Amino acid sequence: MKPPPFEYQAPATIGEAVALLAADPGAKPIAGGQSLMPILNFRLAAPSLLVDLRRLPGLGDIAVGADGVQLGAKVRWRDIEADVRLATAHPLLQAAVAHVAHYQIRNRGTIGGSLAHADPAAELPGIAVTCEAEIAVVGAAGRRTIAAADFFTGPLATILRGDELITELRLPPWPQGRRWAFQEFARRQGDFALAGVALFYDEDAAGNARGAHVGVIGAGDRPQRLPAVEAALDGREIDEPTIQRAARAAAGAVDPPEDLHATSAYRRALVGTLVERALRAAAAGDSR
Amino acid sequence: MNIRFEVNGKPAEVAVEPRTNLADCLRYHLRLTGTHVGCEHGVCGACTVIVDGAAVRACLMLAAQAEGTSIVTVEGLSRDDGLTPLQAAFRKRHALQCGFCTPGMLTTAHALLSEEPDADEDRIRSVLSGNLCRCTGYIPIVEAVLEARAAYRQGGKP
Numbered sequence: 001m002k003p004p005p006f007e008y009q010a011p012a013t014i015g016e017a018v019a020l021l022a023a024d025p026g027a028k029p030i031a032g033g034q035s036l037m038p039i040l041n042f043r044l045a046a047p048s049l050l051v052d053l054r055r056l057p058g059l060g061d062i063a064v065g066a067d068g069v070q071l072g073a074k075v076r077w078r079d080i081e082a083d084v085r086l087a088t089a090h091p092l093l094q095a096a097v098a099h100v101a102h103y104q105i106r107n108r109g110t111i112g113g114s115l116a117h118a119d120p121a122a123e124l125p126g127i128a129v130t131c132e133a134e135i136a137v138v139g140a141a142g143r144r145t146i147a148a149a150d151f152f153t154g155p156l157a158t159i160l161r162g163d164e165l166i167t168e169l170r171l172p173p174w175p176q177g178r179r180w181a182f183q184e185f186a187r188r189q190g191d192f193a194l195a196g197v198a199l200f201y202d203e204d205a206a207g208n209a210r211g212a213h214v215g216v217i218g219a220g221d222r223p224q225r226l227p228a229v230e231a232a233l234d235g236r237e238i239d240e241p242t243i244q245r246a247a248r249a250a251a252g253a254v255d256p257p258e259d260l261h262a263t264s265a266y267r268r269a270l271v272g273t274l275v276e277r278a279l280r281a282a283a284a285g286d287s288r
Numbered sequence: 289m290n291i292r293f294e295v296n297g298k299p300a301e302v303a304v305e306p307r308t309n310l311a312d313c314l315r316y317h318l319r320l321t322g323t324h325v326g327c328e329h330g331v332c333g334a335c336t337v338i339v340d341g342a343a344v345r346a347c348l349m350l351a352a353q354a355e356g357t358s359i360v361t362v363e364g365l366s367r368d369d370g371l372t373p374l375q376a377a378f379r380k381r382h383a384l385q386c387g388f389c390t391p392g393m394l395t396t397a398h399a400l401l402s403e404e405p406d407a408d409e410d411r412i413r414s415v416l417s418g419n420l421c422r423c424t425g426y427i428p429i430v431e432a433v434l435e436a437r438a439a440y441r442q443g444g445k446p
Contacts, residue, residue, distance in 0.1 A: 002307065002309075002312075004307070005306070008306035010355070033353065034330065034348055037347070037349070037350075038329040041328050041329050042329060050306065101418075102333070103418050104336055104343045105330060105345065107343060
């Protein structure tokens with residue numbers, strides 16, 4: 001369908017954008033629009049005003065340094081795909097983003113939009129939660145930094161206030177030699193995942209896993225980490241018995257939704273299978 | 289509101305509602321009806337146009353967001369003296385039947401090969417996965433794009 005009518009502004013500064021959002025409770029920001037436009041076309045939302053972020057300066061850079069990787073809110077999927085530094089600076093991010101949507105959407109969709117949209121099956125929110133990322137935002141009350149674990153509050157819901165804009169996603173440093181994998185299953189390439197798993201761990205001198213982080217998407221009302229699975233990995237060699245134990249723990253730890261595409265039981269089994277595949281790939285150093 | 293951009297090398301100025309998407313703007317305001325509208329929610333790829341060199345879904349972009357950009361539609365791919373190598377490859381390989389998806393296939397393939405003239409079959413299939421065709425079964429489309437690569441490798445924009 002066609003979207004319902006709305007007003008449109010394209011302010012030149014972040015300050016003006018925040019002021020426009022603060023002045024109108026029905027206002028919504030739009031950047032790439034790759035999540036918002038379908039919602040408008042379905043008439044699932046009827047904002048009074050769209051505040052286009054296209055003229056805002058900055059926000060489009062990827063910074064790589066000793067303090068990790070910072071992605072400006074207007075970084076597009078294609079920018080992440082094309083950045084050769086990320087192959088070592090954050091291979092998990094690059095591998096996960098390879099699953100996001102289709103070519104044309106990847107040319108416009110932004111990381112800020114994906115975080116703000118907060119689809120429970122979306123890859124980037126899952127990476128943010130799994131990696132303990134921070135999300136920097138600015139609003140009428142000033143700037144604040146929110147832990148990814150606190151940012152997502154439910155399906156398509158975040159802690160963001162109506163006048164707040166995401167400015168940056170900050171991923172902690174990624175040590176060389178870290179073991180990692182990203183696995184998801186979708187019916188067709190580019191579709192939303194029925195479920196997905198992101199995980200990583202470091203190894204101690206004896207070759208046992210340390211600091212395991214395991215996150216799932218598409219298996220709950222928001223991306224989540226699985227502490228039971230992480231506990232089943234920490235201090236252990238990632239061998240077949242450990243992998244099987246972790247896969248069972250993962251399937252037992254999720255309570256996935258049921259919909260047209262898959263039953264809850266199917267998704268639960270899928271999470272177990274994806275954890276199994278991901279751990280095998282991580283242990284073999286064969287994550288790509 | 290008044291929007292200015294460039295379409296197929298010519299300046300354009302249109303008066304649109306804020307909610308007018310780029311596909312409708314091209315079709316109804318500029319009469320460039322080569323751009324087709326299928327699903328209107330970013331699934332079928334029929335409305336693909338090239339904005340500042342990148343293939344985008346015109347149903348998922350407001351006309352207002354195109355202010356100051358340079359747009360190429362399927363009309364902009366043709367030449368007065370006949371078919372381009374990409375179009376000729378589509379004809380030779382029978383890469384279209386009803387033709388509804390064809391403008392999106394052509395613009396997507398043109399953007400891809402302009403950026404990646406050495407794209408292999410896997411890459412071509414991956415990129416075209418964002419465009420639905422209900423007639424051909426895709427095999428001739430992939431063959432046509434593979435065949436057209438040679439023209440893009442020889443430099444410039446065929």
